[in-house]
Amino acid sequence: MRLTKKKDDDPSARERILAAAEELFAESGFDATPTSKIAARAGVPKGLVHYYFQRKPDLLTALVERLPDERIDxxxxxxxxxxxxxxxxxxxxxxxxxxxxxxxxxxxxxxxxxxxxxxxxxxxxxxxxxxxxxxxxxxxxxxxxxxxxxxxxxxxxxxxxxxxxxxxxxxxxxxxxxxxxxxxxxxxxxxxxxxxxxxxxxxxxxxx
CATH class of the missing domain: 1.10.357 (Tetracycline Repressor; domain 2)
Incomplete structure (x- = not known):
């Protein structure tokens, strides 16, 4: 079943997915980590991972954005x-x-x-x-x-x-x-x- 965007999207689910992906990619590497394992670690349905991130590489792109701002006054x-x-x-x-x-x-x-x-x-x-x-x-x-x-x-x-x-x-x-x-x-x-x-x-x- 295709997930459609709703007004009540849960931003915490997206964050849990990213946190799980970060941990699992660090543990096993990107290629060796299936999205099903990310979903299980995040406690969400697998379809929700693909809802927020259509392709697995999109997870890496989003993780780059989670790096702390390195700009220093x-x-x-x-x-x-x-x-x-x-x-x-x-x-x-x-x-x-x-x-x-x-x-x-x-x-x-x-x-x-x-x-x-x-x-x-x-x-x-x-x-x-x-x-x-x-x-x-x-x-x-x-x-x-x-x-x-x-x-x-x-x-x-x-x-x-x-x-x-x-x-x-x-x-x-x-x-x-x-x-x-x-x-x-x-x-x-x-x-x-x-x-x-x-x-x-x-x-x-x-x-x-």
């Missing part, structure tokens, strides 16, 4: 005149967002290789992280650094943060909390990038 982390401290505070905020969605982030990174919609969504989020890093650097340096240099530094740090998050499930706490070695590594990377950005220009070679 630069003014909340910037230490004027201190690029390194500002970037460390930004990285800490991004790590906190990861911990708030550790299971979901884990499964989306894993499924990105085989699902274009997930890959595209994560790429867009990566671009927003680059933009945030750029904004923090420009604000902390009070706009005194060359734009091209800031763009390069922003891309490099975003790659380092993205890589850390993509492998957070390996060798870190179950909640995604970085271990000491990981935290020290990102601190060194931040210090290196900030140092390269703010280092005084090398003196011109003496004329012979």
């Amino acid at each position: 630069p003014m909340g982390v910037v230490v004027p005149g201190d690029v390194a401290a500002s970037l460390r505070r930004l990285v800490a905020e991004l790590d906190a967002r990861l911990r708030a969605s550790y299971l979901l982030s884990h499964l989306l990174w894993r499924e990105a290789d085989t699902h274009t919609a997930v890959r595209d969504a994560l790429q867009q989020r990566f671009g927003r992280v680059v933009d945030q890093i750029r904004a923090v650097i420009m604000a902390a340096s009070m706009g005194r650094l060359p734009v091209a240099t800031v763009d390069t530094a922003s891309g490099l740090l975003a790659l380092a943060v993205s890589y850390r998050h993509s492998v957070a499930r390996h060798g870190e706490a179950d909640d995604g909390t970085p271990n000491a070695a990981s935290a020290e590594t990102i601190d060194r990377e931040v210090d290196f990038i900030a140092g390269a950005l703010t280092a005084p220009p090398a003196p011109a070679p003496l004329a012979r």
